[in-house]
Amino acid sequence: xxxxxxxxxxxxxxxxxxxxxxxxxxxxxxxxxxxxxxxxxxxxxxxxxxxxxxxxxxxxxxxxxxxxxxxxxxxxxxxxxxxxxxxxxxxxxxxxxxxxxxxxxxxxxxxxxxxxxxxxxxxxxxxxxxxxxxxxxxxxxxxxxxxxxxxxxxxxxxxxxxxxxxxxxxxxxxxxxxxxxxxxxxxxxxxxxxxxxxxxxxxxxxxxxxxxxxxxxxxxxxxxxxxxxxxxxxxxxxxxxxxx
Amino acid sequence: xxxxxxxxxxxxxxxxxxxxxxxxxxxxxxxxxxxxxxxxxxxxxxxxxxxxxxxxxxxxxxxxxxxxxxxxxxxxxxxxxxxxxxxxxxxxxxxxxxxxxxxxxxxxxxxxxxxxxxxxxxxxxxxxxxxxxxxxxxxxxxxxxxxxxxxxxxxxxxxxxxxxxxxxxxxxxxxxxxxxxxxxxxxxxxxxxxxxxxxxxxxxxxxxxxxxxxxxxxxxxxxxxxxxxxxxxxxxxxxxxxxxxxxxxxxxxxxxxxxxxxxxxxxxxxxxxxxxxxxxxxxxxxxxxxxxxxxxxxxxxxxxxxxxxxxxxxxxxxxxxxxxxxxxxxxxxxxxxxxxxxxxxxxxxxxxxxxxxxxxxxxxxxxxxxxxxxxxxxxxxxxxxxxxxxxxxxxxxxxxxxxxxxxxxxxxxxxxxxxxxxxxxxxxxxxxxxxxxxxxxxxxxxxxxxxxxxxxxxxxxxxxxxxxxxxxxxxxxxxxxxxxxxxxxxxxxxxxxxxxxx
Numbered sequence: 001x002x003x004x005x006x007x008x009x010x011x012x013x014x015x016x017x018x019x020x021x022x023x024x025x026x027x028x029x030x031x032x033x034x035x036x037x038x039x040x041x042x043x044x045x046x047x048x049x050x051x052x053x054x055x056x057x058x059x060x061x062x063x064x065x066x067x068x069x070x071x072x073x074x075x076x077x078x079x080x081x082x083x084x085x086x087x088x089x090x091x092x093x094x095x096x097x098x099x100x101x102x103x104x105x106x107x108x109x110x111x112x113x114x115x116x117x118x119x120x121x122x123x124x125x126x127x128x129x130x131x132x133x134x135x136x137x138x139x140x141x142x143x144x145x146x147x148x149x150x151x152x153x154x155x156x157x158x159x160x161x162x163x164x165x166x167x168x169x170x171x172x173x174x175x176x177x178x179x180x181x182x183x184x185x186x187x188x189x190x191x192x193x194x195x196x197x198x199x200x201x202x203x204x205x206x207x208x209x210x211x212x213x214x215x216x217x218x219x220x221x222x223x224x225x226x227x228x229x230x231x232x233x234x235x236x237x238x239x240x241x242x243x244x
Numbered sequence: 245x246x247x248x249x250x251x252x253x254x255x256x257x258x259x260x261x262x263x264x265x266x267x268x269x270x271x272x273x274x275x276x277x278x279x280x281x282x283x284x285x286x287x288x289x290x291x292x293x294x295x296x297x298x299x300x301x302x303x304x305x306x307x308x309x310x311x312x313x314x315x316x317x318x319x320x321x322x323x324x325x326x327x328x329x330x331x332x333x334x335x336x337x338x339x340x341x342x343x344x345x346x347x348x349x350x351x352x353x354x355x356x357x358x359x360x361x362x363x364x365x366x367x368x369x370x371x372x373x374x375x376x377x378x379x380x381x382x383x384x385x386x387x388x389x390x391x392x393x394x395x396x397x398x399x400x401x402x403x404x405x406x407x408x409x410x411x412x413x414x415x416x417x418x419x420x421x422x423x424x425x426x427x428x429x430x431x432x433x434x435x436x437x438x439x440x441x442x443x444x445x446x447x448x449x450x451x452x453x454x455x456x457x458x459x460x461x462x463x464x465x466x467x468x469x470x471x472x473x474x475x476x477x478x479x480x481x482x483x484x485x486x487x488x489x490x491x492x493x494x495x496x497x498x499x500x501x502x503x504x505x506x507x508x509x510x511x512x513x514x515x516x517x518x519x520x521x522x523x524x525x526x527x528x529x530x531x532x533x534x535x536x537x538x539x540x541x542x543x544x545x546x547x548x549x550x551x552x553x554x555x556x557x558x559x560x561x562x563x564x565x566x567x568x569x570x571x572x573x574x575x576x577x578x579x580x581x582x583x584x585x586x587x588x589x590x591x592x593x594x595x596x597x598x599x600x601x602x603x604x605x606x607x608x609x610x611x612x613x614x615x616x617x618x619x620x621x622x623x624x625x626x627x628x629x630x631x632x633x634x635x636x637x638x639x640x641x642x643x644x645x646x647x648x649x650x651x652x653x654x655x656x657x658x659x660x661x662x663x664x665x666x667x668x669x670x671x672x673x674x675x676x677x678x679x680x681x682x683x684x685x686x687x688x689x690x691x692x693x694x695x696x697x698x699x700x701x702x703x704x705x706x707x708x709x710x711x712x713x714x715x716x717x718x719x720x721x722x723x724x725x726x727x728x729x730x731x732x733x734x735x736x737x738x739x740x741x742x743x744x745x746x
């Protein structure tokens with residue numbers, strides 16, 4: 001268990017310290033007094049668990065490949081940008097463009113997220129990313145999605161809409177689960193809204209069991225409300241756009 | 245389906261006297277023009293794109309591909325392509341696609357620029373018998389250097405140099421992805437790059453494991469689809485390129501058609517088989533120069549500070565954008581002019597958006613010099629470099645190096661038919677059909693590409709020799725050694741070039 005004090009450190013120094021610690025085989029790291037430093041966990045590999053105290057800056061866990069980051073506060077934009085494997089747990093809200101081009105691993109957020117979350121996520125068979133958002137999401141959730149799983153729970157949304165417009169627009173792979181009802185008018189033209197089948201229930205239960213454990217929530221409570229499944233209606237949403 | 249009202253562009257014909265019915269034309273045509281009719285070859289000429297594969301492989305020279313004499317009535321305003329596209333759009337409601345760079349007759353500035361030569365008052369140099377330096381380093385250069393004496397009394401560089409990419413000559417291969425071109429075509433580029441001491445660029449389609457042995461000659465690309473990008477990939481090459489735009493389709497994203505997404509390409513891109521690979525128009529994490537800086541440094545952090553190149557299409561405000569890119573921390577600014585090639589672009593975009601590379605080089609070089617940041621980044625110029633003369637002119641206008649793609653594909657058999665987006669390339673270049681890609685033998689065609697690069701190398705040396713300079717460094721931004729012919733005053737002013745005779 002190693003403690004790093006981020007107070008007054010520029011991101012390059014801080015991230016170098018974290019990289020060195022992970023490369024030295026440190027498995028448990030706590031970073032204290034984080035105050036907006038960019039790129040924490042950027043390109044980081046290995047199996048360490050890093051607990052971040054304070055609000056980390058943009059591009060958290062970009063290109064990350066293995067470690068687990070636990071953020072005990074809110075986080076900012078561009079989290080898990082093109083992340084390969086590993087896990088990010090955020091006990092608060094997070095900003096825009098989360099999980100852009102994400103290729104694997106998990107991103108668990110307790111609170112609300114902004115615009116364009118989970119865009120162009122991709123996956124093949126076993127390597128597929130999962131993002132679970134506990135609160136609400138803005139417009140363009142799951143835009144251009146090509147693979148992986150997006151789960152939106154809408155807990156404690158105080159009557160606010162659970163998701164913005166253009167949900168799943170341009171989607172051509174993967175699956176989105178939304179807790180509650182989804183209005184077709186909020187969706188992109190490329191998605192179909194379906195009820196869950198047994199396979200979906202299994203995926204949801206597996207994913208949410210881990211999420212609930214991370215967040216200290218009750219799975220039974222969450223599963224009391226029904227889910228809708230969104231999948232692309234076509235593998236080639238723009239197949240007819242062109243004259244050959 | 246009724247017959248298209250647009251007459252076929254080409255007439256594929258077979259001299260029946262010469263034809264020995266060997267059926268090689270049937271085997272070789274990726275387009276399905278030829279079929280066997282029981283006693284003779286049948287021809288469906290509407291499928292012909294004039295790629296000349298059949299002509300080349302006909303042992304009897306029995307095949308002739310003619311431009312179809314049955315054309316729309318000639319009209320200087322309503323051109324053939326206008327009518328053809330309208331008819332195709334009326335039939336399909338779609339956007340006509342095209343491949344390679346724009347072929348429209350806009351003024352070609354390279355052809356209106358001439359290079360100086362020495363006569364009497366300054367001696368020219370014979371590059372065959374005197375040293376001639378083409379070596380080029382791409383990357384940030386310090387604005388000043390400090391030297392110190394080492395323990396052995398020799399002077400040493402004290403300033404820590406930013407990372408540099410070493411090229412044997414100022415040419416690189418432009419990005420072309422696995423998917424847009426075949427793996428064999430990528431292998432040709434990689435093998436030639438290694439042999440010639442230059443670089444190839446993966447484009448946005450991941451790095452196939454077969455290319456790992458060439459990693460010292462590879463730039464890996466990160467674009468809006470983020471295809472194939474992981475920490476191994478980012479660290480695989482010598483540099484990382486962020487692709488913002490492409491000269492052939494500035495401001496729009498990419499749709500690699502599903503026809504070109506078989507299992508192996510789908511796996512490399514992590515998308516479903518047969519789907520269109522969508523690269524969004526913008527990178528949604530980049531809406532400003534500040535955002536670009538964020539991605540540049542995210543990549544630098546993930547790669548222990550490898551050089552980062554930023555590729556943009558040459559557009560109207562290119563100079564200010566390039567200045568922003570340099571200030572955002574890029575080591576290389578890659579400018580792609582509107583003539584730049586593509587595997588697939590809407591022809592309306594390709595032919596009508598962007599500006600020529602010649603203007604862009606001059607404008608960017610000027611702006612970076614005025615702002616005192618020209619040393620902060622190298623400039624790669626691309627978008628229609630057809631010969632070593634174009635390369636020399638681009639360098640004289642201010643580029644550090646040029647990038648070529650179409651020229652490289654031509655060495656592999658490409659005849660610029662412009663139908664790359666169909667995935668039927670009979671030469672095995674812009675296709676993923678295994679029976680077609682198998683005919684592009686990487687070793688055979690790498691040798692041809694190496695020959696081309698060596699030939700251009702000799703030509704560049706001859707040009708420098710004629711100019712009386714012995715290092716390409718002395719040509720860089722040396723616009724005094726260019727003259728314009730038939731260019732208006734304003735264009736000359738933008739290019740920073742005098743008219744011939746002055």
